Amino acid sequence: MSETLGNAVLEQLSSIYGFDENMQALRRKLEDLSCQETDMNTELENAELQSRNKRKREVENWLRNVEKKKCEIQGIEQELRERRIFSRLKYGKRVKRMIVEVEDLVQQGRFPEGLMIDACERIGDSLPTTRLVGQTSQRNLEEIWACLMNDEVLSIGIYGMGGVGKTTITMHIHNRIIDHVDSFQNVYWVTVSKEFSIHRLQNDIAKAVGREISHEGDEMRRAALLFKVLMKRKNSVLILDDMWDHFPLEKVGVPIRRTGCKLILTSRSLDVCHKMGCQEIIKVEPLSKEEAWMLFTEKLGHNNRLPPNVNEIAESVIDRCAGLPLGIITMAGNMRGVNDIHEWRNVLEELNESTRQGDMESSVFPILKLSYNHLGDSKLQLCFLYCALYPEDSYIDRKELIEYFIAEGLIDGRKSRQAEFDLGHSILNKLENACLLESVKGCRNDKCLKMHDLIREMALKLTKVNPRYMVKAGMQLRDLPDEQEWTVDLEKVSLMKNEISRIPLGTSPRCPRLSTLILRENPLERLPYSFVLHLHNLTVLDLSHTDIENLPSSISDLECLTALLLSRCEQLISVPSLAKLTELRVLDLGYTKIKRAPQGLESLVSLKSLNMQQTWNLEMMPTEKLFKLSSLQKLVLDYSSEHVRVQAEELMSLRHLEEFEGQLYDLHGFNRYVKSQHYKGLKVYRLQVRSGECQNRIAYIDFEDKYDKEVRIINCSLVRKSGGRDPLLLPHDIQYLEIDECQIVAGCLLDVSSSLRNARELKACAIVHCDGIEYILPSSSSLSPSSNAPFQSLEKLDLHGLQNLSDLYKWGRGDATPTNGTFLNLKHLDISGCPSIRKLFTIHLLQNLHNLELIYVWECKQMEEIIALDNEEENETESMDESTTTTSSSNQSSSSHGTVVSFPKLKRLSLQQLPELKSICGGVMACDSIQSITVIRCPKLKTLSLSLIPSNEQQSPTPPLEEILIDDRQWWESLQWNHPNHKNVLQPLVRFW
Template identity: 40%
Template sequence: MMELSGAILEIVKIIWAPIGKCVKYHRSLEEKMMILHKKLEVVNSRKEDIESRMDVELRSGKQVKKEVKLWLENVQKMNGEVETIDQEVEEGKFVSRARLGKLVIKKILEVDELHQKGSFMDRLVVDGLEGDKMMLPTTVIVGDTTGRNMEAIWACLMDDDVRKVGVHGIGGVGKTTIMKHIYNRLLVDTSKFDNVIWVTVPKTTDVIQLQGKIAHAFELSLSENESETIRAANLHAMLRMRKRYVLILDDMWEEFDLEDIGIPEPTRDNECKLVLTTRLSDVCVRMGCKKIKVQLLSEKETWNLFLEKVGRDLVTPDIETIAKDIAKECGRLPLAIITIARSMKGVVDHCEWRNALEELRVSTSGINDMGKVHEQLKFSYIHLQDERPRHCLLYCALYPEDFLIRRKELIEHLIAGGVIEGMKNRCAEFDKGHAMLNKLENACLLKSVADHNNDMKWVKMHDLIRDMTLQITSRSPKFLVEAGVNLRDFPNIEKWEKNLEKVSLMHNYILEVLDLSDTSLEILPDSISGLENLTALLLRGCNRLKYVPSLAKLTALRKLDLSHSGIKEIPQGMEMLVSLKYLNLYACNLEILPAGIFSKLTSLQFLMIYGASKTLKVKGEEVACLRKLETFAGQLYDQNDFNAYSAYFNCPPASYFENLVSLKLIRLCNLSVLLSGGIAASLPSGIFSALKNLSISGCPSIKKLFEVSLLLHLQNLEDLRVYRCYQMEEILEQATRPEYVLGESSNLCTNNDFMTISLPLLRHLSLEFLPKLESIYRGTMVCHSLQVIQVFGCPKLKRIPLSLPLIDGQPSPPPKLERISTSTWEALEWEHPNAKNVLQPLVRSVQTS
């Protein structure tokens, strides 16, 4: 009997083991779901911080690291999977609970792993590939002569007997412009070559640097710890596997052996070709190239180009003879013709024309060809009407050669350096900066570059114009510029003259001591504390830097950027920086912020603090007392501090919110309403008039975003994003008293029970992971500027209230709409029955499970 009972007990144990696990999973499901959501919330907070960092670090020539991109995609996928689990739990099927409990525990472990992998301590971006297959921006080919030059080069590329082509000619004649057109043409015509690569050669040929540029262009990697010879061997081995490519080396100043760099010799067998551009004919000969000289424009082409740029209607008969003489002084060089003609645009007094001719003749008399070119370009610089655009152009010379300079970053420097000052607020300062850059672009002293959406804008200097500005800054004002020349130590001491006004050592590899961004410096010398005239201290991306000496004496400092540095505490003496306008403390290792320090920085316009820390929090009253503050990104202690910060809503000084451009509310657990009923309708005109970006995420208590009446103040809103507000039911709530909303200039109009609303500048609408969202708006929305709609994780949302333009009675997409991203396309309804057919080509279905 005992043996039988023992056997039965063993059988029961065997049977109960899996059943017991199922019961455990069944009972603990709600508890585990809460844990999963909390952990996922932390991961999403990290995702938001990483996306904020990306906004800072991304600029032209940079791209997001593949591991970062993959991590962000995995987070998005995880959000979709958890949303699916939420829906199954909500359905409440008893038999599924055990399976779901087991799945939730698995997801908790995966979320923990995802959080660990998202700890990106280094930069999130890498240098972009110079050979990326995008069309290079270029100008229109000028004159038949230039066209013949280009066709001669193309003929050599098509000729199997020519393997290396050397394009040479005086600076400013158009070599690079012609080759950019050739490059773009090769991207389209792939009949003879599979690949075309563009590399700009450093002026002083540094083998390591050039090897790195070529490897990047071919999407290859080389070890930085190997010698030049080993790197050359590795590069050669990798390139030898490639066939049918054209390698363009732009702006070479000296010859080198291809094998020293690691470039295989172009042959009939590999079907590759090498093209180089240079000012020096001898470089073509020594590199074994077939020479093609880029010819100057004819006199007739010179005059036609000059007339086109100066304005044909402005050259009256009494000016024409002088104008022709000025055109001749340009030496038939396109760059000189364009810049000088633009500098004379709008001049109608023939005395000024005669004076300009005399200045040109005197400045170019008795000097060599390149000296004449510099003087011709300097003429355009001198004839800028205002001193400030001249200073702006000199600032551009602080950047490395051929560098794409982000407009926003450059204007920040101009503000910090005092070139832009005396404006009423930061927005006005940026407007002034953009106006100056536009003036320099119109004068052809800077070139404008933009991405395909025109969202990101840069400027770029022609190398000859940079040479001219460096010539000016070698005398007065005196600059020391060693930017992007692969330095591994400080410049020699004799270069550090007493009358230096500005020093640029950016984009180098100095390892120990440096006072500029994106370097690996570990120590900042105590002598930095004595630089009393310093206006900007930029240590962005110095992740090895742990300590900054006292800044108490740097009372002239206007900009301090410590973002992505390794500092653990803020520098001593910060409270003395009464002139400071820009402070970036987005540093993940920073441990504490001393109380009361920000309230003493009364000139602050921009303040950013690392937001994912548990200790880096600021009192709402301390931020609110900064009356000049226009941009704040950081973490307040709690709801009370947020109330203190936003107390101006009830009795706002109008100017405080008139200049607000971007508002992001993140992880405010007790936020239940953005503006309570009736307040929006009574706000003074002008409030939020500058607001372009509104983002709310991780606010679990808010149910309705705002009343429709607030739209009266949001005429300039461009970007609206709502994420992870799990109680959100409606985005735009109908006003309780519509008669108080409507006015003569209103962007609202009545239509039956609901108003038709207009957001005329809205470009991006994103609604993600709002499980209770049932309505965007119960009326109709007119948004003709809309470019992107993103809706996912909103299972209850069935209707998109977008009014589509009608053509012959049939709907058409909003004119600028590019993409609709959603996981529930089939379930969505639109205002017009034919809307789905019209919008289908723009849909990008996203699977979230």
């Protein structure tokens, strides 16, 4: 016992005497770790500024662990300073252990595969799901989760009949994995196509994990690359949804390891789960009768209560759905609003006749087909079947689909293009309401649709009989289908999104009834002369997004053609004569390299839509021929070319025009066109005027939103002659205005065009390199009493390179505030390269700015204050009457720190390269919604003047705040704070640029 005690004492003494040396080693290791953290943050900040990519989850975890370890070591240092001997005894072994832990963090912080992932791949983002109904679904969910949390279970198979809800439950599992960051660092979702191949699956997995392997052709080498990537992704889950066949995991490159990757797969086949070697296999059971009824009534809607005599029949109908959620939802959508007992009886009778037992899909297919049958209108049914021409799991753009419908004649001719689109949207809404299509949330403002794979499969079965389609879309075909597949009864063929690069010479399908041929999104280089020779009834030919250089002259003889789609054929240099194509209604040549307009263009008397956007190589455009096409409803011309300009009178001659994009000949013609009010008949216009000396460029700024009604005035003289009229007339309904490099002596932007004062729908405005602009707003005293508040609908304002801009608002004698409502909806203000402005906002402007979300101020050499509370304005305020003072102070209040200015919706504040900036706000700027602050090269700024810590002085900043991006550590250390604790609270959010 004494020997043991002696050894313990010696060990303690050794810890004490070696403690200083160990502590020094720990400090050196921590310094290395801190440098690594700083370098990583710098790399991350640069990457995030230059792209929309985001940090990997494991990188975020590493940064959090580093921060925890730094705090832990700082705690030890603090205690050492207070109680040295006791602390040496207490921390001796712990310091040794922490040296090893810091070394491990240094090693873990080397990410050979990079720090970022592509934001568009959405790795680790939640998937949109519907609520699980009933105990059966919840029980399935919990059973799968329990298996996943079991360290001994590395592969899980989920199987069940089509439409039973396998994918929905697995999506819930996916989202739960994301919430358990301590257990899982990565989750990857891959939908396996029914047209399975090892090569395609490798590509899909590589895309999901953010790795590019398309350059590698060898299958084994591709597998090795994937294996290496997945092995390094610790605690990962790979989900393979909708598998139809088994394959060797090692052949694809999927490693299943306890510390590496777990596998979840879903399939309609138990056999597939067994052959994939799944350790746990879970069957997703159909809903019970009670659960099925619950789901049905929920989807039918709370306001759609069935009469008592219908209820019993409805229960029998739902029994025929066999507990399949997809069938139940489809039936609910189909019968929503139907209360007539005769209709319900008829539905039940149809189901009884069509249901056959045995086949896994037979119990749901009759229900889906019943929805199809109940569409009633044959054209509505054809519109539904048309969606099956897209590849499996495709996001289908609504507008693109309606364009197809119009070209195909599926939409009855209307007087206007707008009416045709209204009908198209109505058709798609009906298909959605019948649960045959579904909206894709988050896809371009919810303007995309998707067809469930089981519904698509039902549609494809229908098109094997009448009408007869051949659909091999998205199957990675390298060659055209065999000759025997091109049968005489074919009506539509879709080969979109394949790998077909060549069609053998002499290939000539004999399909006399073929009306639609879609070859888009193939690397096709040539279309043989013989290929369309016998396709006499072809109405729609889609070759867009291919590598074709020339079209064969046989195209000229397709006299039934109504749509020729060649958009983004970026190698296309010539098109044969179109003189015979008098039925052509849609011609799309956008983003091609054609040098001349097609011969016979003036003969296309039925043409309604012509797109020649971004045809940069076009040497000449005979616009006089265009304007003989009296049926045109949509005309898009390239306005980056000086060779393509139109006269106002030519444009006004098109009486049916609803959409126009192009360049008018000169400013005088533009004003003449606006004065004619022809634009009032346009639903979409994008008009540009540019002098010949200007550089070739389109818009200075590319806003996230594309506006329907835009005007760009570039390098023109906007000088008002003595006693003359306005130099610029603007449409009353303009939504976006850009004035770029124009000669202006007006001083105030609103004085450039009096019509700008009444532009009540103006959403965005960019003023660029116009040295004559000194103010944006005139003094309120210069406005007539009846004037509307200018810029009251404006949401985005961009001011760039305005050498003489001195203020946003020109103050006049007696001005209290700008007109009430001015800038009321402004969300985004970007001002850069304006060297004369000293103060951005005055206190009187603030009453209208409570919707501001983004403020960017860059490279303004004399900018001293962002929000000015100077004595001159304070004196003015004192001279106002009490009611006026109250009104102008709606965005400010008083506190112990002085005036508090509120920006309740501000999300981002970016201040860069402002060498004279001394103050953000003379008082305190309250911005409880702020998410990001950037301060770069602002050396004279001594305090942030922002209320970033709640008033209760809690130990954390305002919750939305995610980062403070700066470039100078010394500047950060020198900042002055209202409370000494604020700097420490904000320190973890600081990132160095």
